[in-house]
Amino acid sequence: MLAxxxxxxxxxxxxxxxxxxSGYDLAKTFDGSLNxxxxxxxxxxxxxxxxxxxDGLVTVEAEGARGRKIYAITPEGERELRTWMEEHHPVLxxxxxxxxxxxxxxxxxxxxxxxxxxxxxxxYQAQLEKxxxxxxxxxxxxxxxxxxxxxxxGLQWADDTxxxxxxx
Amino acid sequence: MLAxxxxxxxxxxxxxxxxxxSGYDLAKTFDGSLNxxxxxxxxxxxxxxxxxxxDGLVTVEAEGARGRKIYAITPEGERELRTWMEEHHPVLxxxxxxxxxxxxxxxxxxxxxxxxxxxxxxxYQAQLEKxxxxxxxxxxxxxxxxxxxxxxxGLQWADDTxxxxxxx
DNA sequence: GAGTGATATGTAAGTCTTTACATGTCAAGC
DNA sequence: GCTTGACATGTAAAGACTTACATATCACTC
Numbered sequence: 001m002l003a004x005x006x007x008x009x010x011x012x013x014x015x016x017x018x019x020x021x022s023g024y025d026l027a028k029t030f031d032g033s034l035n036x037x038x039x040x041x042x043x044x045x046x047x048x049x050x051x052x053x054x055d056g057l058v059t060v061e062a063e064g065a066r067g068r069k070i071y072a073i074t075p076e077g078e079r080e081l082r083t084w085m086e087e088h089h090p091v092l093x094x095x096x097x098x099x100x101x102x103x104x105x106x107x108x109x110x111x112x113x114x115x116x117x118x119x120x121x122x123x124y125q126a127q128l129e130k131x132x133x134x135x136x137x138x139x140x141x142x143x144x145x146x147x148x149x150x151x152x153x154g155l156q157w158a159d160d161t162x163x164x165x166x167x168x
Numbered sequence: 169m170l171a172x173x174x175x176x177x178x179x180x181x182x183x184x185x186x187x188x189x190s191g192y193d194l195a196k197t198f199d200g201s202l203n204x205x206x207x208x209x210x211x212x213x214x215x216x217x218x219x220x221x222x223d224g225l226v227t228v229e230a231e232g233a234r235g236r237k238i239y240a241i242t243p244e245g246e247r248e249l250r251t252w253m254e255e256h257h258p259v260l261x262x263x264x265x266x267x268x269x270x271x272x273x274x275x276x277x278x279x280x281x282x283x284x285x286x287x288x289x290x291x292y293q294a295q296l297e298k299x300x301x302x303x304x305x306x307x308x309x310x311x312x313x314x315x316x317x318x319x320x321x322g323l324q325w326a327d328d329t330x331x332x333x334x335x336x
Numbered sequence: 337g338a339g340t341g342a343t344a345t346g347t348a349a350g351t352c353t354t355t356a357c358a359t360g361t362c363a364a365g366c
Numbered sequence: 367g368c369t370t371g372a373c374a375t376g377t378a379a380a381g382a383c384t385t386a387c388a389t390a391t392c393a394c395t396c
Contacts (some may be wrong), residue, residue: 004352004384005350005351006263006265006268006351007352009268009272010268011300013271013272013275014267017272017274018210022374022375023374023375023376024373024374024375027374032273035262035318036260036262036267037214037264037267037268037270038263038264038267038268038271039262039263039353040353040383041353041355042352042374042375042376043353043354043355043356043376043377044352044353044354046374046375046376046377047376047377057230061385064374065361065362065373066360066361066362066373066374066375067360067361067374067375068373068375069373069374069375073297081272081275082275082276085269085272085275085276085280085284086280086283086284088269089287089291090264090265090266090268090269090287090288090291091265091266091291092204092264092266092291092292093261093263093264094175094203094206094207095206095207095261096203096205096206096258096260096261097174097256097258097259098260098314099204099205099206099311099314099315100177100178100181100205100206100258100311100312101253101256101258102205102313102314103181103202103205103206103307103308103310103311103313104177104181104185104249104253105308105310106185106307106309106310107181107184107185107249107250107253107254108250112253112254116253116254118264119257119258120258123257123259124260125335127260129290136271138274139271139274140271141274142270142271142329143267143268143270143271143273143323145270145328145329146266146270146322146325148269148319148323149174149321149322149324150318150325152321152323153318153320153321154314154317154318156317157313157314157317157318159181161310161313164310164326166193167179172354172381172382173382175382175383181386190344191344191346192343192344192345195344208383209383209384209385210344210346211346211347211383211384211385211386212382212383212384214344214345214346214347215346215347232344232390233343233344233345233391234343234344234345234389234390234392235343235344235345235346235390236343236345237344237345266358330364330396337396338395338396339394339396340393340394340395340396341392341393341394341395342391342392342393342394343390343391343392343393344389344391344392345388345389345391346387346388346389346390346392347377347386347388347389348385348386348387348388349384349385349386349387350382350383350384350385350386351382351384351385352379352381352382352383352395353381353382353383354377354379354380354381354382355368355376355378355379355380355381356378356379356380357376357377357378358374358375358378359368359375359376359377360373360374360375360377361372361373361374361375362371362372362373362374362383363370363371363372363373364369364370364371364372364388365368365369365370366367366368366369366370
């Protein structure tokens with residue numbers, strides 16, 4: 001088992017949670033409610049599903065209209081998913097453009113630094129509004145709460161930093 | 169100008185902040201105080217510096233002992249850096265193993281879910297301690313504050329979630 | 337002077353991710 | 367019947383990143 005393979009886990013997790021689905025469905029979910037958790041486009045998802053089928057983690061359960069292929073998780077896939085949840089020590093995201101801009105703020109004139117922080121603030125604000133509009137059902141409740149907590153913390157940091165920069 | 173190239177910006181930002189440095193020095197900084205902002209190993213940094221020199225963003229200012237090469241940022245590099253800071257709209261990190269585990273918590277038994285959240289909590293706690301031990305000087309103050317805010321928010325989420333899961 | 341560990345730089349292979357390209361189906365409205 | 371837009375799947379090339387491999391210098395200790 002490789003170190004990363006979180007795309008696999010995300011796909012297995014979705015299939016286990018919502019039941020059989022097509023690559024297209026899965027891509028829509030990544031683009032929508034799973035947006036703040038894990039992102040992947042269809043060009044990454046389709047080949048990965050083929051590989052996962054070859055590895056026995058999913059099967060093509062049915063083929064529908066328009067070439068639609070419905071994938072279902074296998075018992076081996078469930079096992080892989082559970083093993084990862086039980087054993088994998090998650091790492092914090094190690095690359096953040098926002099943190100990088102925050103780190104480099106000292107290079108800017110005051111007015112420009114304020115503009116940078118205001119842009120970051122807007123990003124966090126938009127994220128917060130997106131998550132607040134989401135209202136998750138029985139799934140994703142905890143990830144939703146985490147996303148909200150992090151967005152609020154980022155927003156608070158932006159406001160504190162604007163105060164610190166002496167924004168009038 | 170490509171969309172990503174944040175490694176370039178991070179390198180330019182460091183060179184602009186601390187002055188001329190070798191790839192080795194820069195790798196050490198990424199591994200140390202810049203850890204929570206941007207990460208990169210020497211195998212990524214060395215070839216990138218060569219490309220940046222070819223693009224005129226940095227120059228080899230001197231060669232020291234042990235094949236040590238000292239890179240300095242050029243005026244063109246400064247321009248590139250400033251343009252990015254002024255114009256680039258940063259995106260939120262879109263992939264988080266922690267958020268993925270949080271999203272999939274509903275698949276676990278209560279005891280195992282608690283174990284997962286406790287592992288996440290330990291991660292945030294460790295991050296918080298690392299940042300609290302850091303005491304940044306004149307540089308990186310804002311990124312440090314942001315890192316602390318996010319780590320504290322994550323920790324708080326973990327505690328709230330443990331309560332929610334009815335941890336005894 | 338031999339060994340060890342920190343310093344210092346690099347290449348190669350493989351994986352992960354994005355962007356651009358390419359194809360075809362089906363439903364609804366005109 | 368034609369157009370448009372959502373549905374649906376894929377490939378190819380390029381870029382970003384990790385892991386493993388490879389080499390050599392220098393300072394210090396034994």
